[in-house]
Amino acid sequence: MRINLLESLADNIVIDKDKCTFxxxxxxxxxxxxxxxxxxxCRQACPLGVNCHGYIQSVARxxxxxxxxxxxxxxxxxxILGRICSQPxxxxxxxKNVDGDSVAIRYxxxxxxxxxxxxxxxxxxxxxxSGKRVAVIGSGPAGLMAAFDLRIQGHAVTVFDAHKEPxxxxxxxIPEFRLPGxxxxxxxxxxxxxxxxxxxxITIGKDxxxxxxxxxxxxxIIATGCPNHLMLNNGDERLSGVYHGLPFLRxxxxxxxx
Numbered sequence: 016m017r018i019n020l021l022e023s024l025a026d027n028i029v030i031d032k033d034k035c036t037f038x039x040x041x042x043x044x045x046x047x048x049x050x051x052x053x054x055x056x057c058r059q060a061c062p063l064g065v066n067c068h069g070y071i072q073s074v075a076r077x078x079x080x081x082x083x084x085x086x087x088x089x090x091x092x093x094x095i096l097g098r099i100c101s102q103p104x105x106x107x108x109x110x111k112n113v114d115g116d117s118v119a120i121r122y123x124x125x126x127x128x129x130x131x132x133x134x135x136x137x138x139x140x141x142x143x144x145s146g147k148r149v150a151v152i153g154s155g156p157a158g159l160m161a162a163f164d165l166r167i168q169g170h171a172v173t174v175f176d177a178h179k180e181p182x183x184x185x186x187x188x189i190p191e192f193r194l195p196g197x198x199x200x201x202x203x204x205x206x207x208x209x210x211x212x213x214x215x216x217i218t219i220g221k222d223x224x225x226x227x228x229x230x231x232x233x234x235x236i237i238a239t240g241c242p243n244h245l246m247l248n249n250g251d252e253r254l255s256g257v258y259h260g261l262p263f264l265r266x267x268x269x270x271x272x273x
Contacts, residue, residue, distance in 0.1 A: 056107035091163040094198045097125025142169035150232040155183020158238035177218040188264045
């Protein structure tokens with residue numbers, strides 16, 4: 016079925032309703048400047064600008080593979096964020112004003128990730144090789160996101176981390192019941208298939224110097240985060256039974272918590 020969009024304003028604009036996912040790309044790219052609608056509140060609220068309408072519409076149509084493809088265009092971790100994202104998109108979802116509740120935007124990410132086998136999903140498209148190499152220090156959320164964006168642009172990316180396995184706080188600060196290790200492994204495997212290299216167990220400044228990195232890479236991104244907890248320095252924090260947040264979370268994840 017074909018319908019006119021904004022018929023009173025633009026008679027020359029025709030869309031195919033069967034193919035439209037309400038993603039808003041036409042609004043951003045229209046050279047005629049006669050689509051003056053704004054992006055949906057949910058997409059504006061998302062720090063990554065994820066195409067919520069697109070993958071939700073794909074799920075509604077039973078096109079899960081297409082939905083995952085749309086997700087991975089801007090979001091490398093649908094399985095992770097489908098579990099731990101603070102979902103600011105749902106706070107701004109307009110359906111709350113209509114149905115009394117927002118669309119389960121975060122959970123639908125998790126549904127797509129859990130429903131699909133990665134072997135059957137298409138990897139994010141990587142640009143032609145730029146010939147440039149970039150080092151990313153730290154494999155937590157910031158480092159992984161930087162590596163993803165750089166690889167999409169065609170750069171060769173190597174991620175360094177002092178720990179034996181990549182993931183940063185995703186691996187050792189979030190309990191297993193919130194973020195299973197198998198989910199993190201699947202997400203990291205996708206990055207590896209895209210061509211991102213991980214070198215773990217290497218402390219920059221100790222095992223590998225910064226001068227070596229400068230000689231080997233065109234650019235260096237430092238994404239080490241804040242792995243150390245702050246001290247109150249009031250004396251009480253050293254009392255028996257007082258635990259600091261990050262070490263406690265690490266012990267919980269390792270199964271060594273008191």
